Amino acid sequence: MSKYTERFLRVPDGLSLFARDYAAEGGERGVPVLCLHGLTRNSSDFGVLASRIAALGRRVIVPDVRGRGRSDNDPVPDRYRPNIYVSDAVALLDMLEIPHAVFIGTSMGGIITMLAAVMAPTRIAAAVLNDIGPEIDPRGIARIGSYVGKEGPFASWNEAIAAVRESQRDNFPDRDDTFWEGFARRVMREREGRVEYAYDPAIASTFGGAPPASMAPLFEALAKVPVLVIRGALSDLLSEQGVETMRRIKPDLQYAEVPGVGHAPTLNESVSWNAIEKFLISLP
Numbered sequence: 001m002s003k004y005t006e007r008f009l010r011v012p013d014g015l016s017l018f019a020r021d022y023a024a025e026g027g028e029r030g031v032p033v034l035c036l037h038g039l040t041r042n043s044s045d046f047g048v049l050a051s052r053i054a055a056l057g058r059r060v061i062v063p064d065v066r067g068r069g070r071s072d073n074d075p076v077p078d079r080y081r082p083n084i085y086v087s088d089a090v091a092l093l094d095m096l097e098i099p100h101a102v103f104i105g106t107s108m109g110g111i112i113t114m115l116a117a118v119m120a121p122t123r124i125a126a127a128v129l130n131d132i133g134p135e136i137d138p139r140g141i142a143r144i145g146s147y148v149g150k151e152g153p154f155a156s157w158n159e160a161i162a163a164v165r166e167s168q169r170d171n172f173p174d175r176d177d178t179f180w181e182g183f184a185r186r187v188m189r190e191r192e193g194r195v196e197y198a199y200d201p202a203i204a205s206t207f208g209g210a211p212p213a214s215m216a217p218l219f220e221a222l223a224k225v226p227v228l229v230i231r232g233a234l235s236d237l238l239s240e241q242g243v244e245t246m247r248r249i250k251p252d253l254q255y256a257e258v259p260g261v262g263h264a265p266t267l268n269e270s271v272s273w274n275a276i277e278k279f280l281i282s283l284p
Contacts, residue, residue: 002050004060011066018043018064024056028059031101032060042064068203081206104130114134131265133242135239135245171234232257232261258271
């Protein structure tokens with residue numbers, strides 16, 4: 001995988017946010033890419049994908065959203081909200097002197113992307129939405145709400161890996177031990193002899209148990225730029241009907257469905273990568 005520069009950048013309210021900065025291999029040959037992870041995840045989710053994109057000649061910025069990974073926790077949990085995350089993303093782009101980028105958003109990262117299309121439309125050159133859209137299936141919301149901020153810490157890595165497998169096995173059926181160990185080590189960290197999820201449990205305080213109101217107006221704003229949607233065939237968050245809603249709003253929507261995966265595809269699957277590579281090659 002490509003090497004990256006570690007950056008710690010201070011946003012206007014004083015928090016220090018961590019980001020991986022992957023240089024474009026062979027010089028920049030396209031608009032940079034900003035990768036935004038899901039609710040309980042962090043920048044390590046994009047390790048393989050970011051390296052592949054950098055090899056296409058695009059710089060890739062992969063932050064840890066506040067309260068996740070190596071970014072600071074917010075002392076005011078009420079600020080764990082998408083509008084704040086959009087402001088953080090724009091601040092990072094400003095500090096890195098990136099006028100606009102291709103946004104790739106997984107789940108929560110896709111919500112941030114859609115909201116950014118309203119709050120900062122000139123910053124988005126194109127977008128990839130990973131298993132998320134303007135209509136969210138309540139089944140997925142209920143499942144996520146059942147564990148976010150409620151699991152761990154664990155006494156050992158073996159215990160942690162078993163917990164991850166239990167909570168995610170329906171989304172990734174028939175995966176082997178190597179897959180689950182890699183998954184756990186991306187989403188967890190060791191601290192003071194215990195293994196814990198790499199996020200502030202307080203993020204659960206602003207996560208509601210019901211799906212948000214329709215985000216169709218946000219997607220309508222995003223639909224002004226090229227958009228690729230990737231859906232896990234087993235997803236309980238983005239339904240087939242949700243995809244059809246996006247197609248009605250944006251008839252030229254590009255789409256790929258990943259077989260045998262629920263919420264959310266890792267974007268390392270061949271179907272995901274082939275779609276993303278084709279999409280990026282088509283862009284400036």
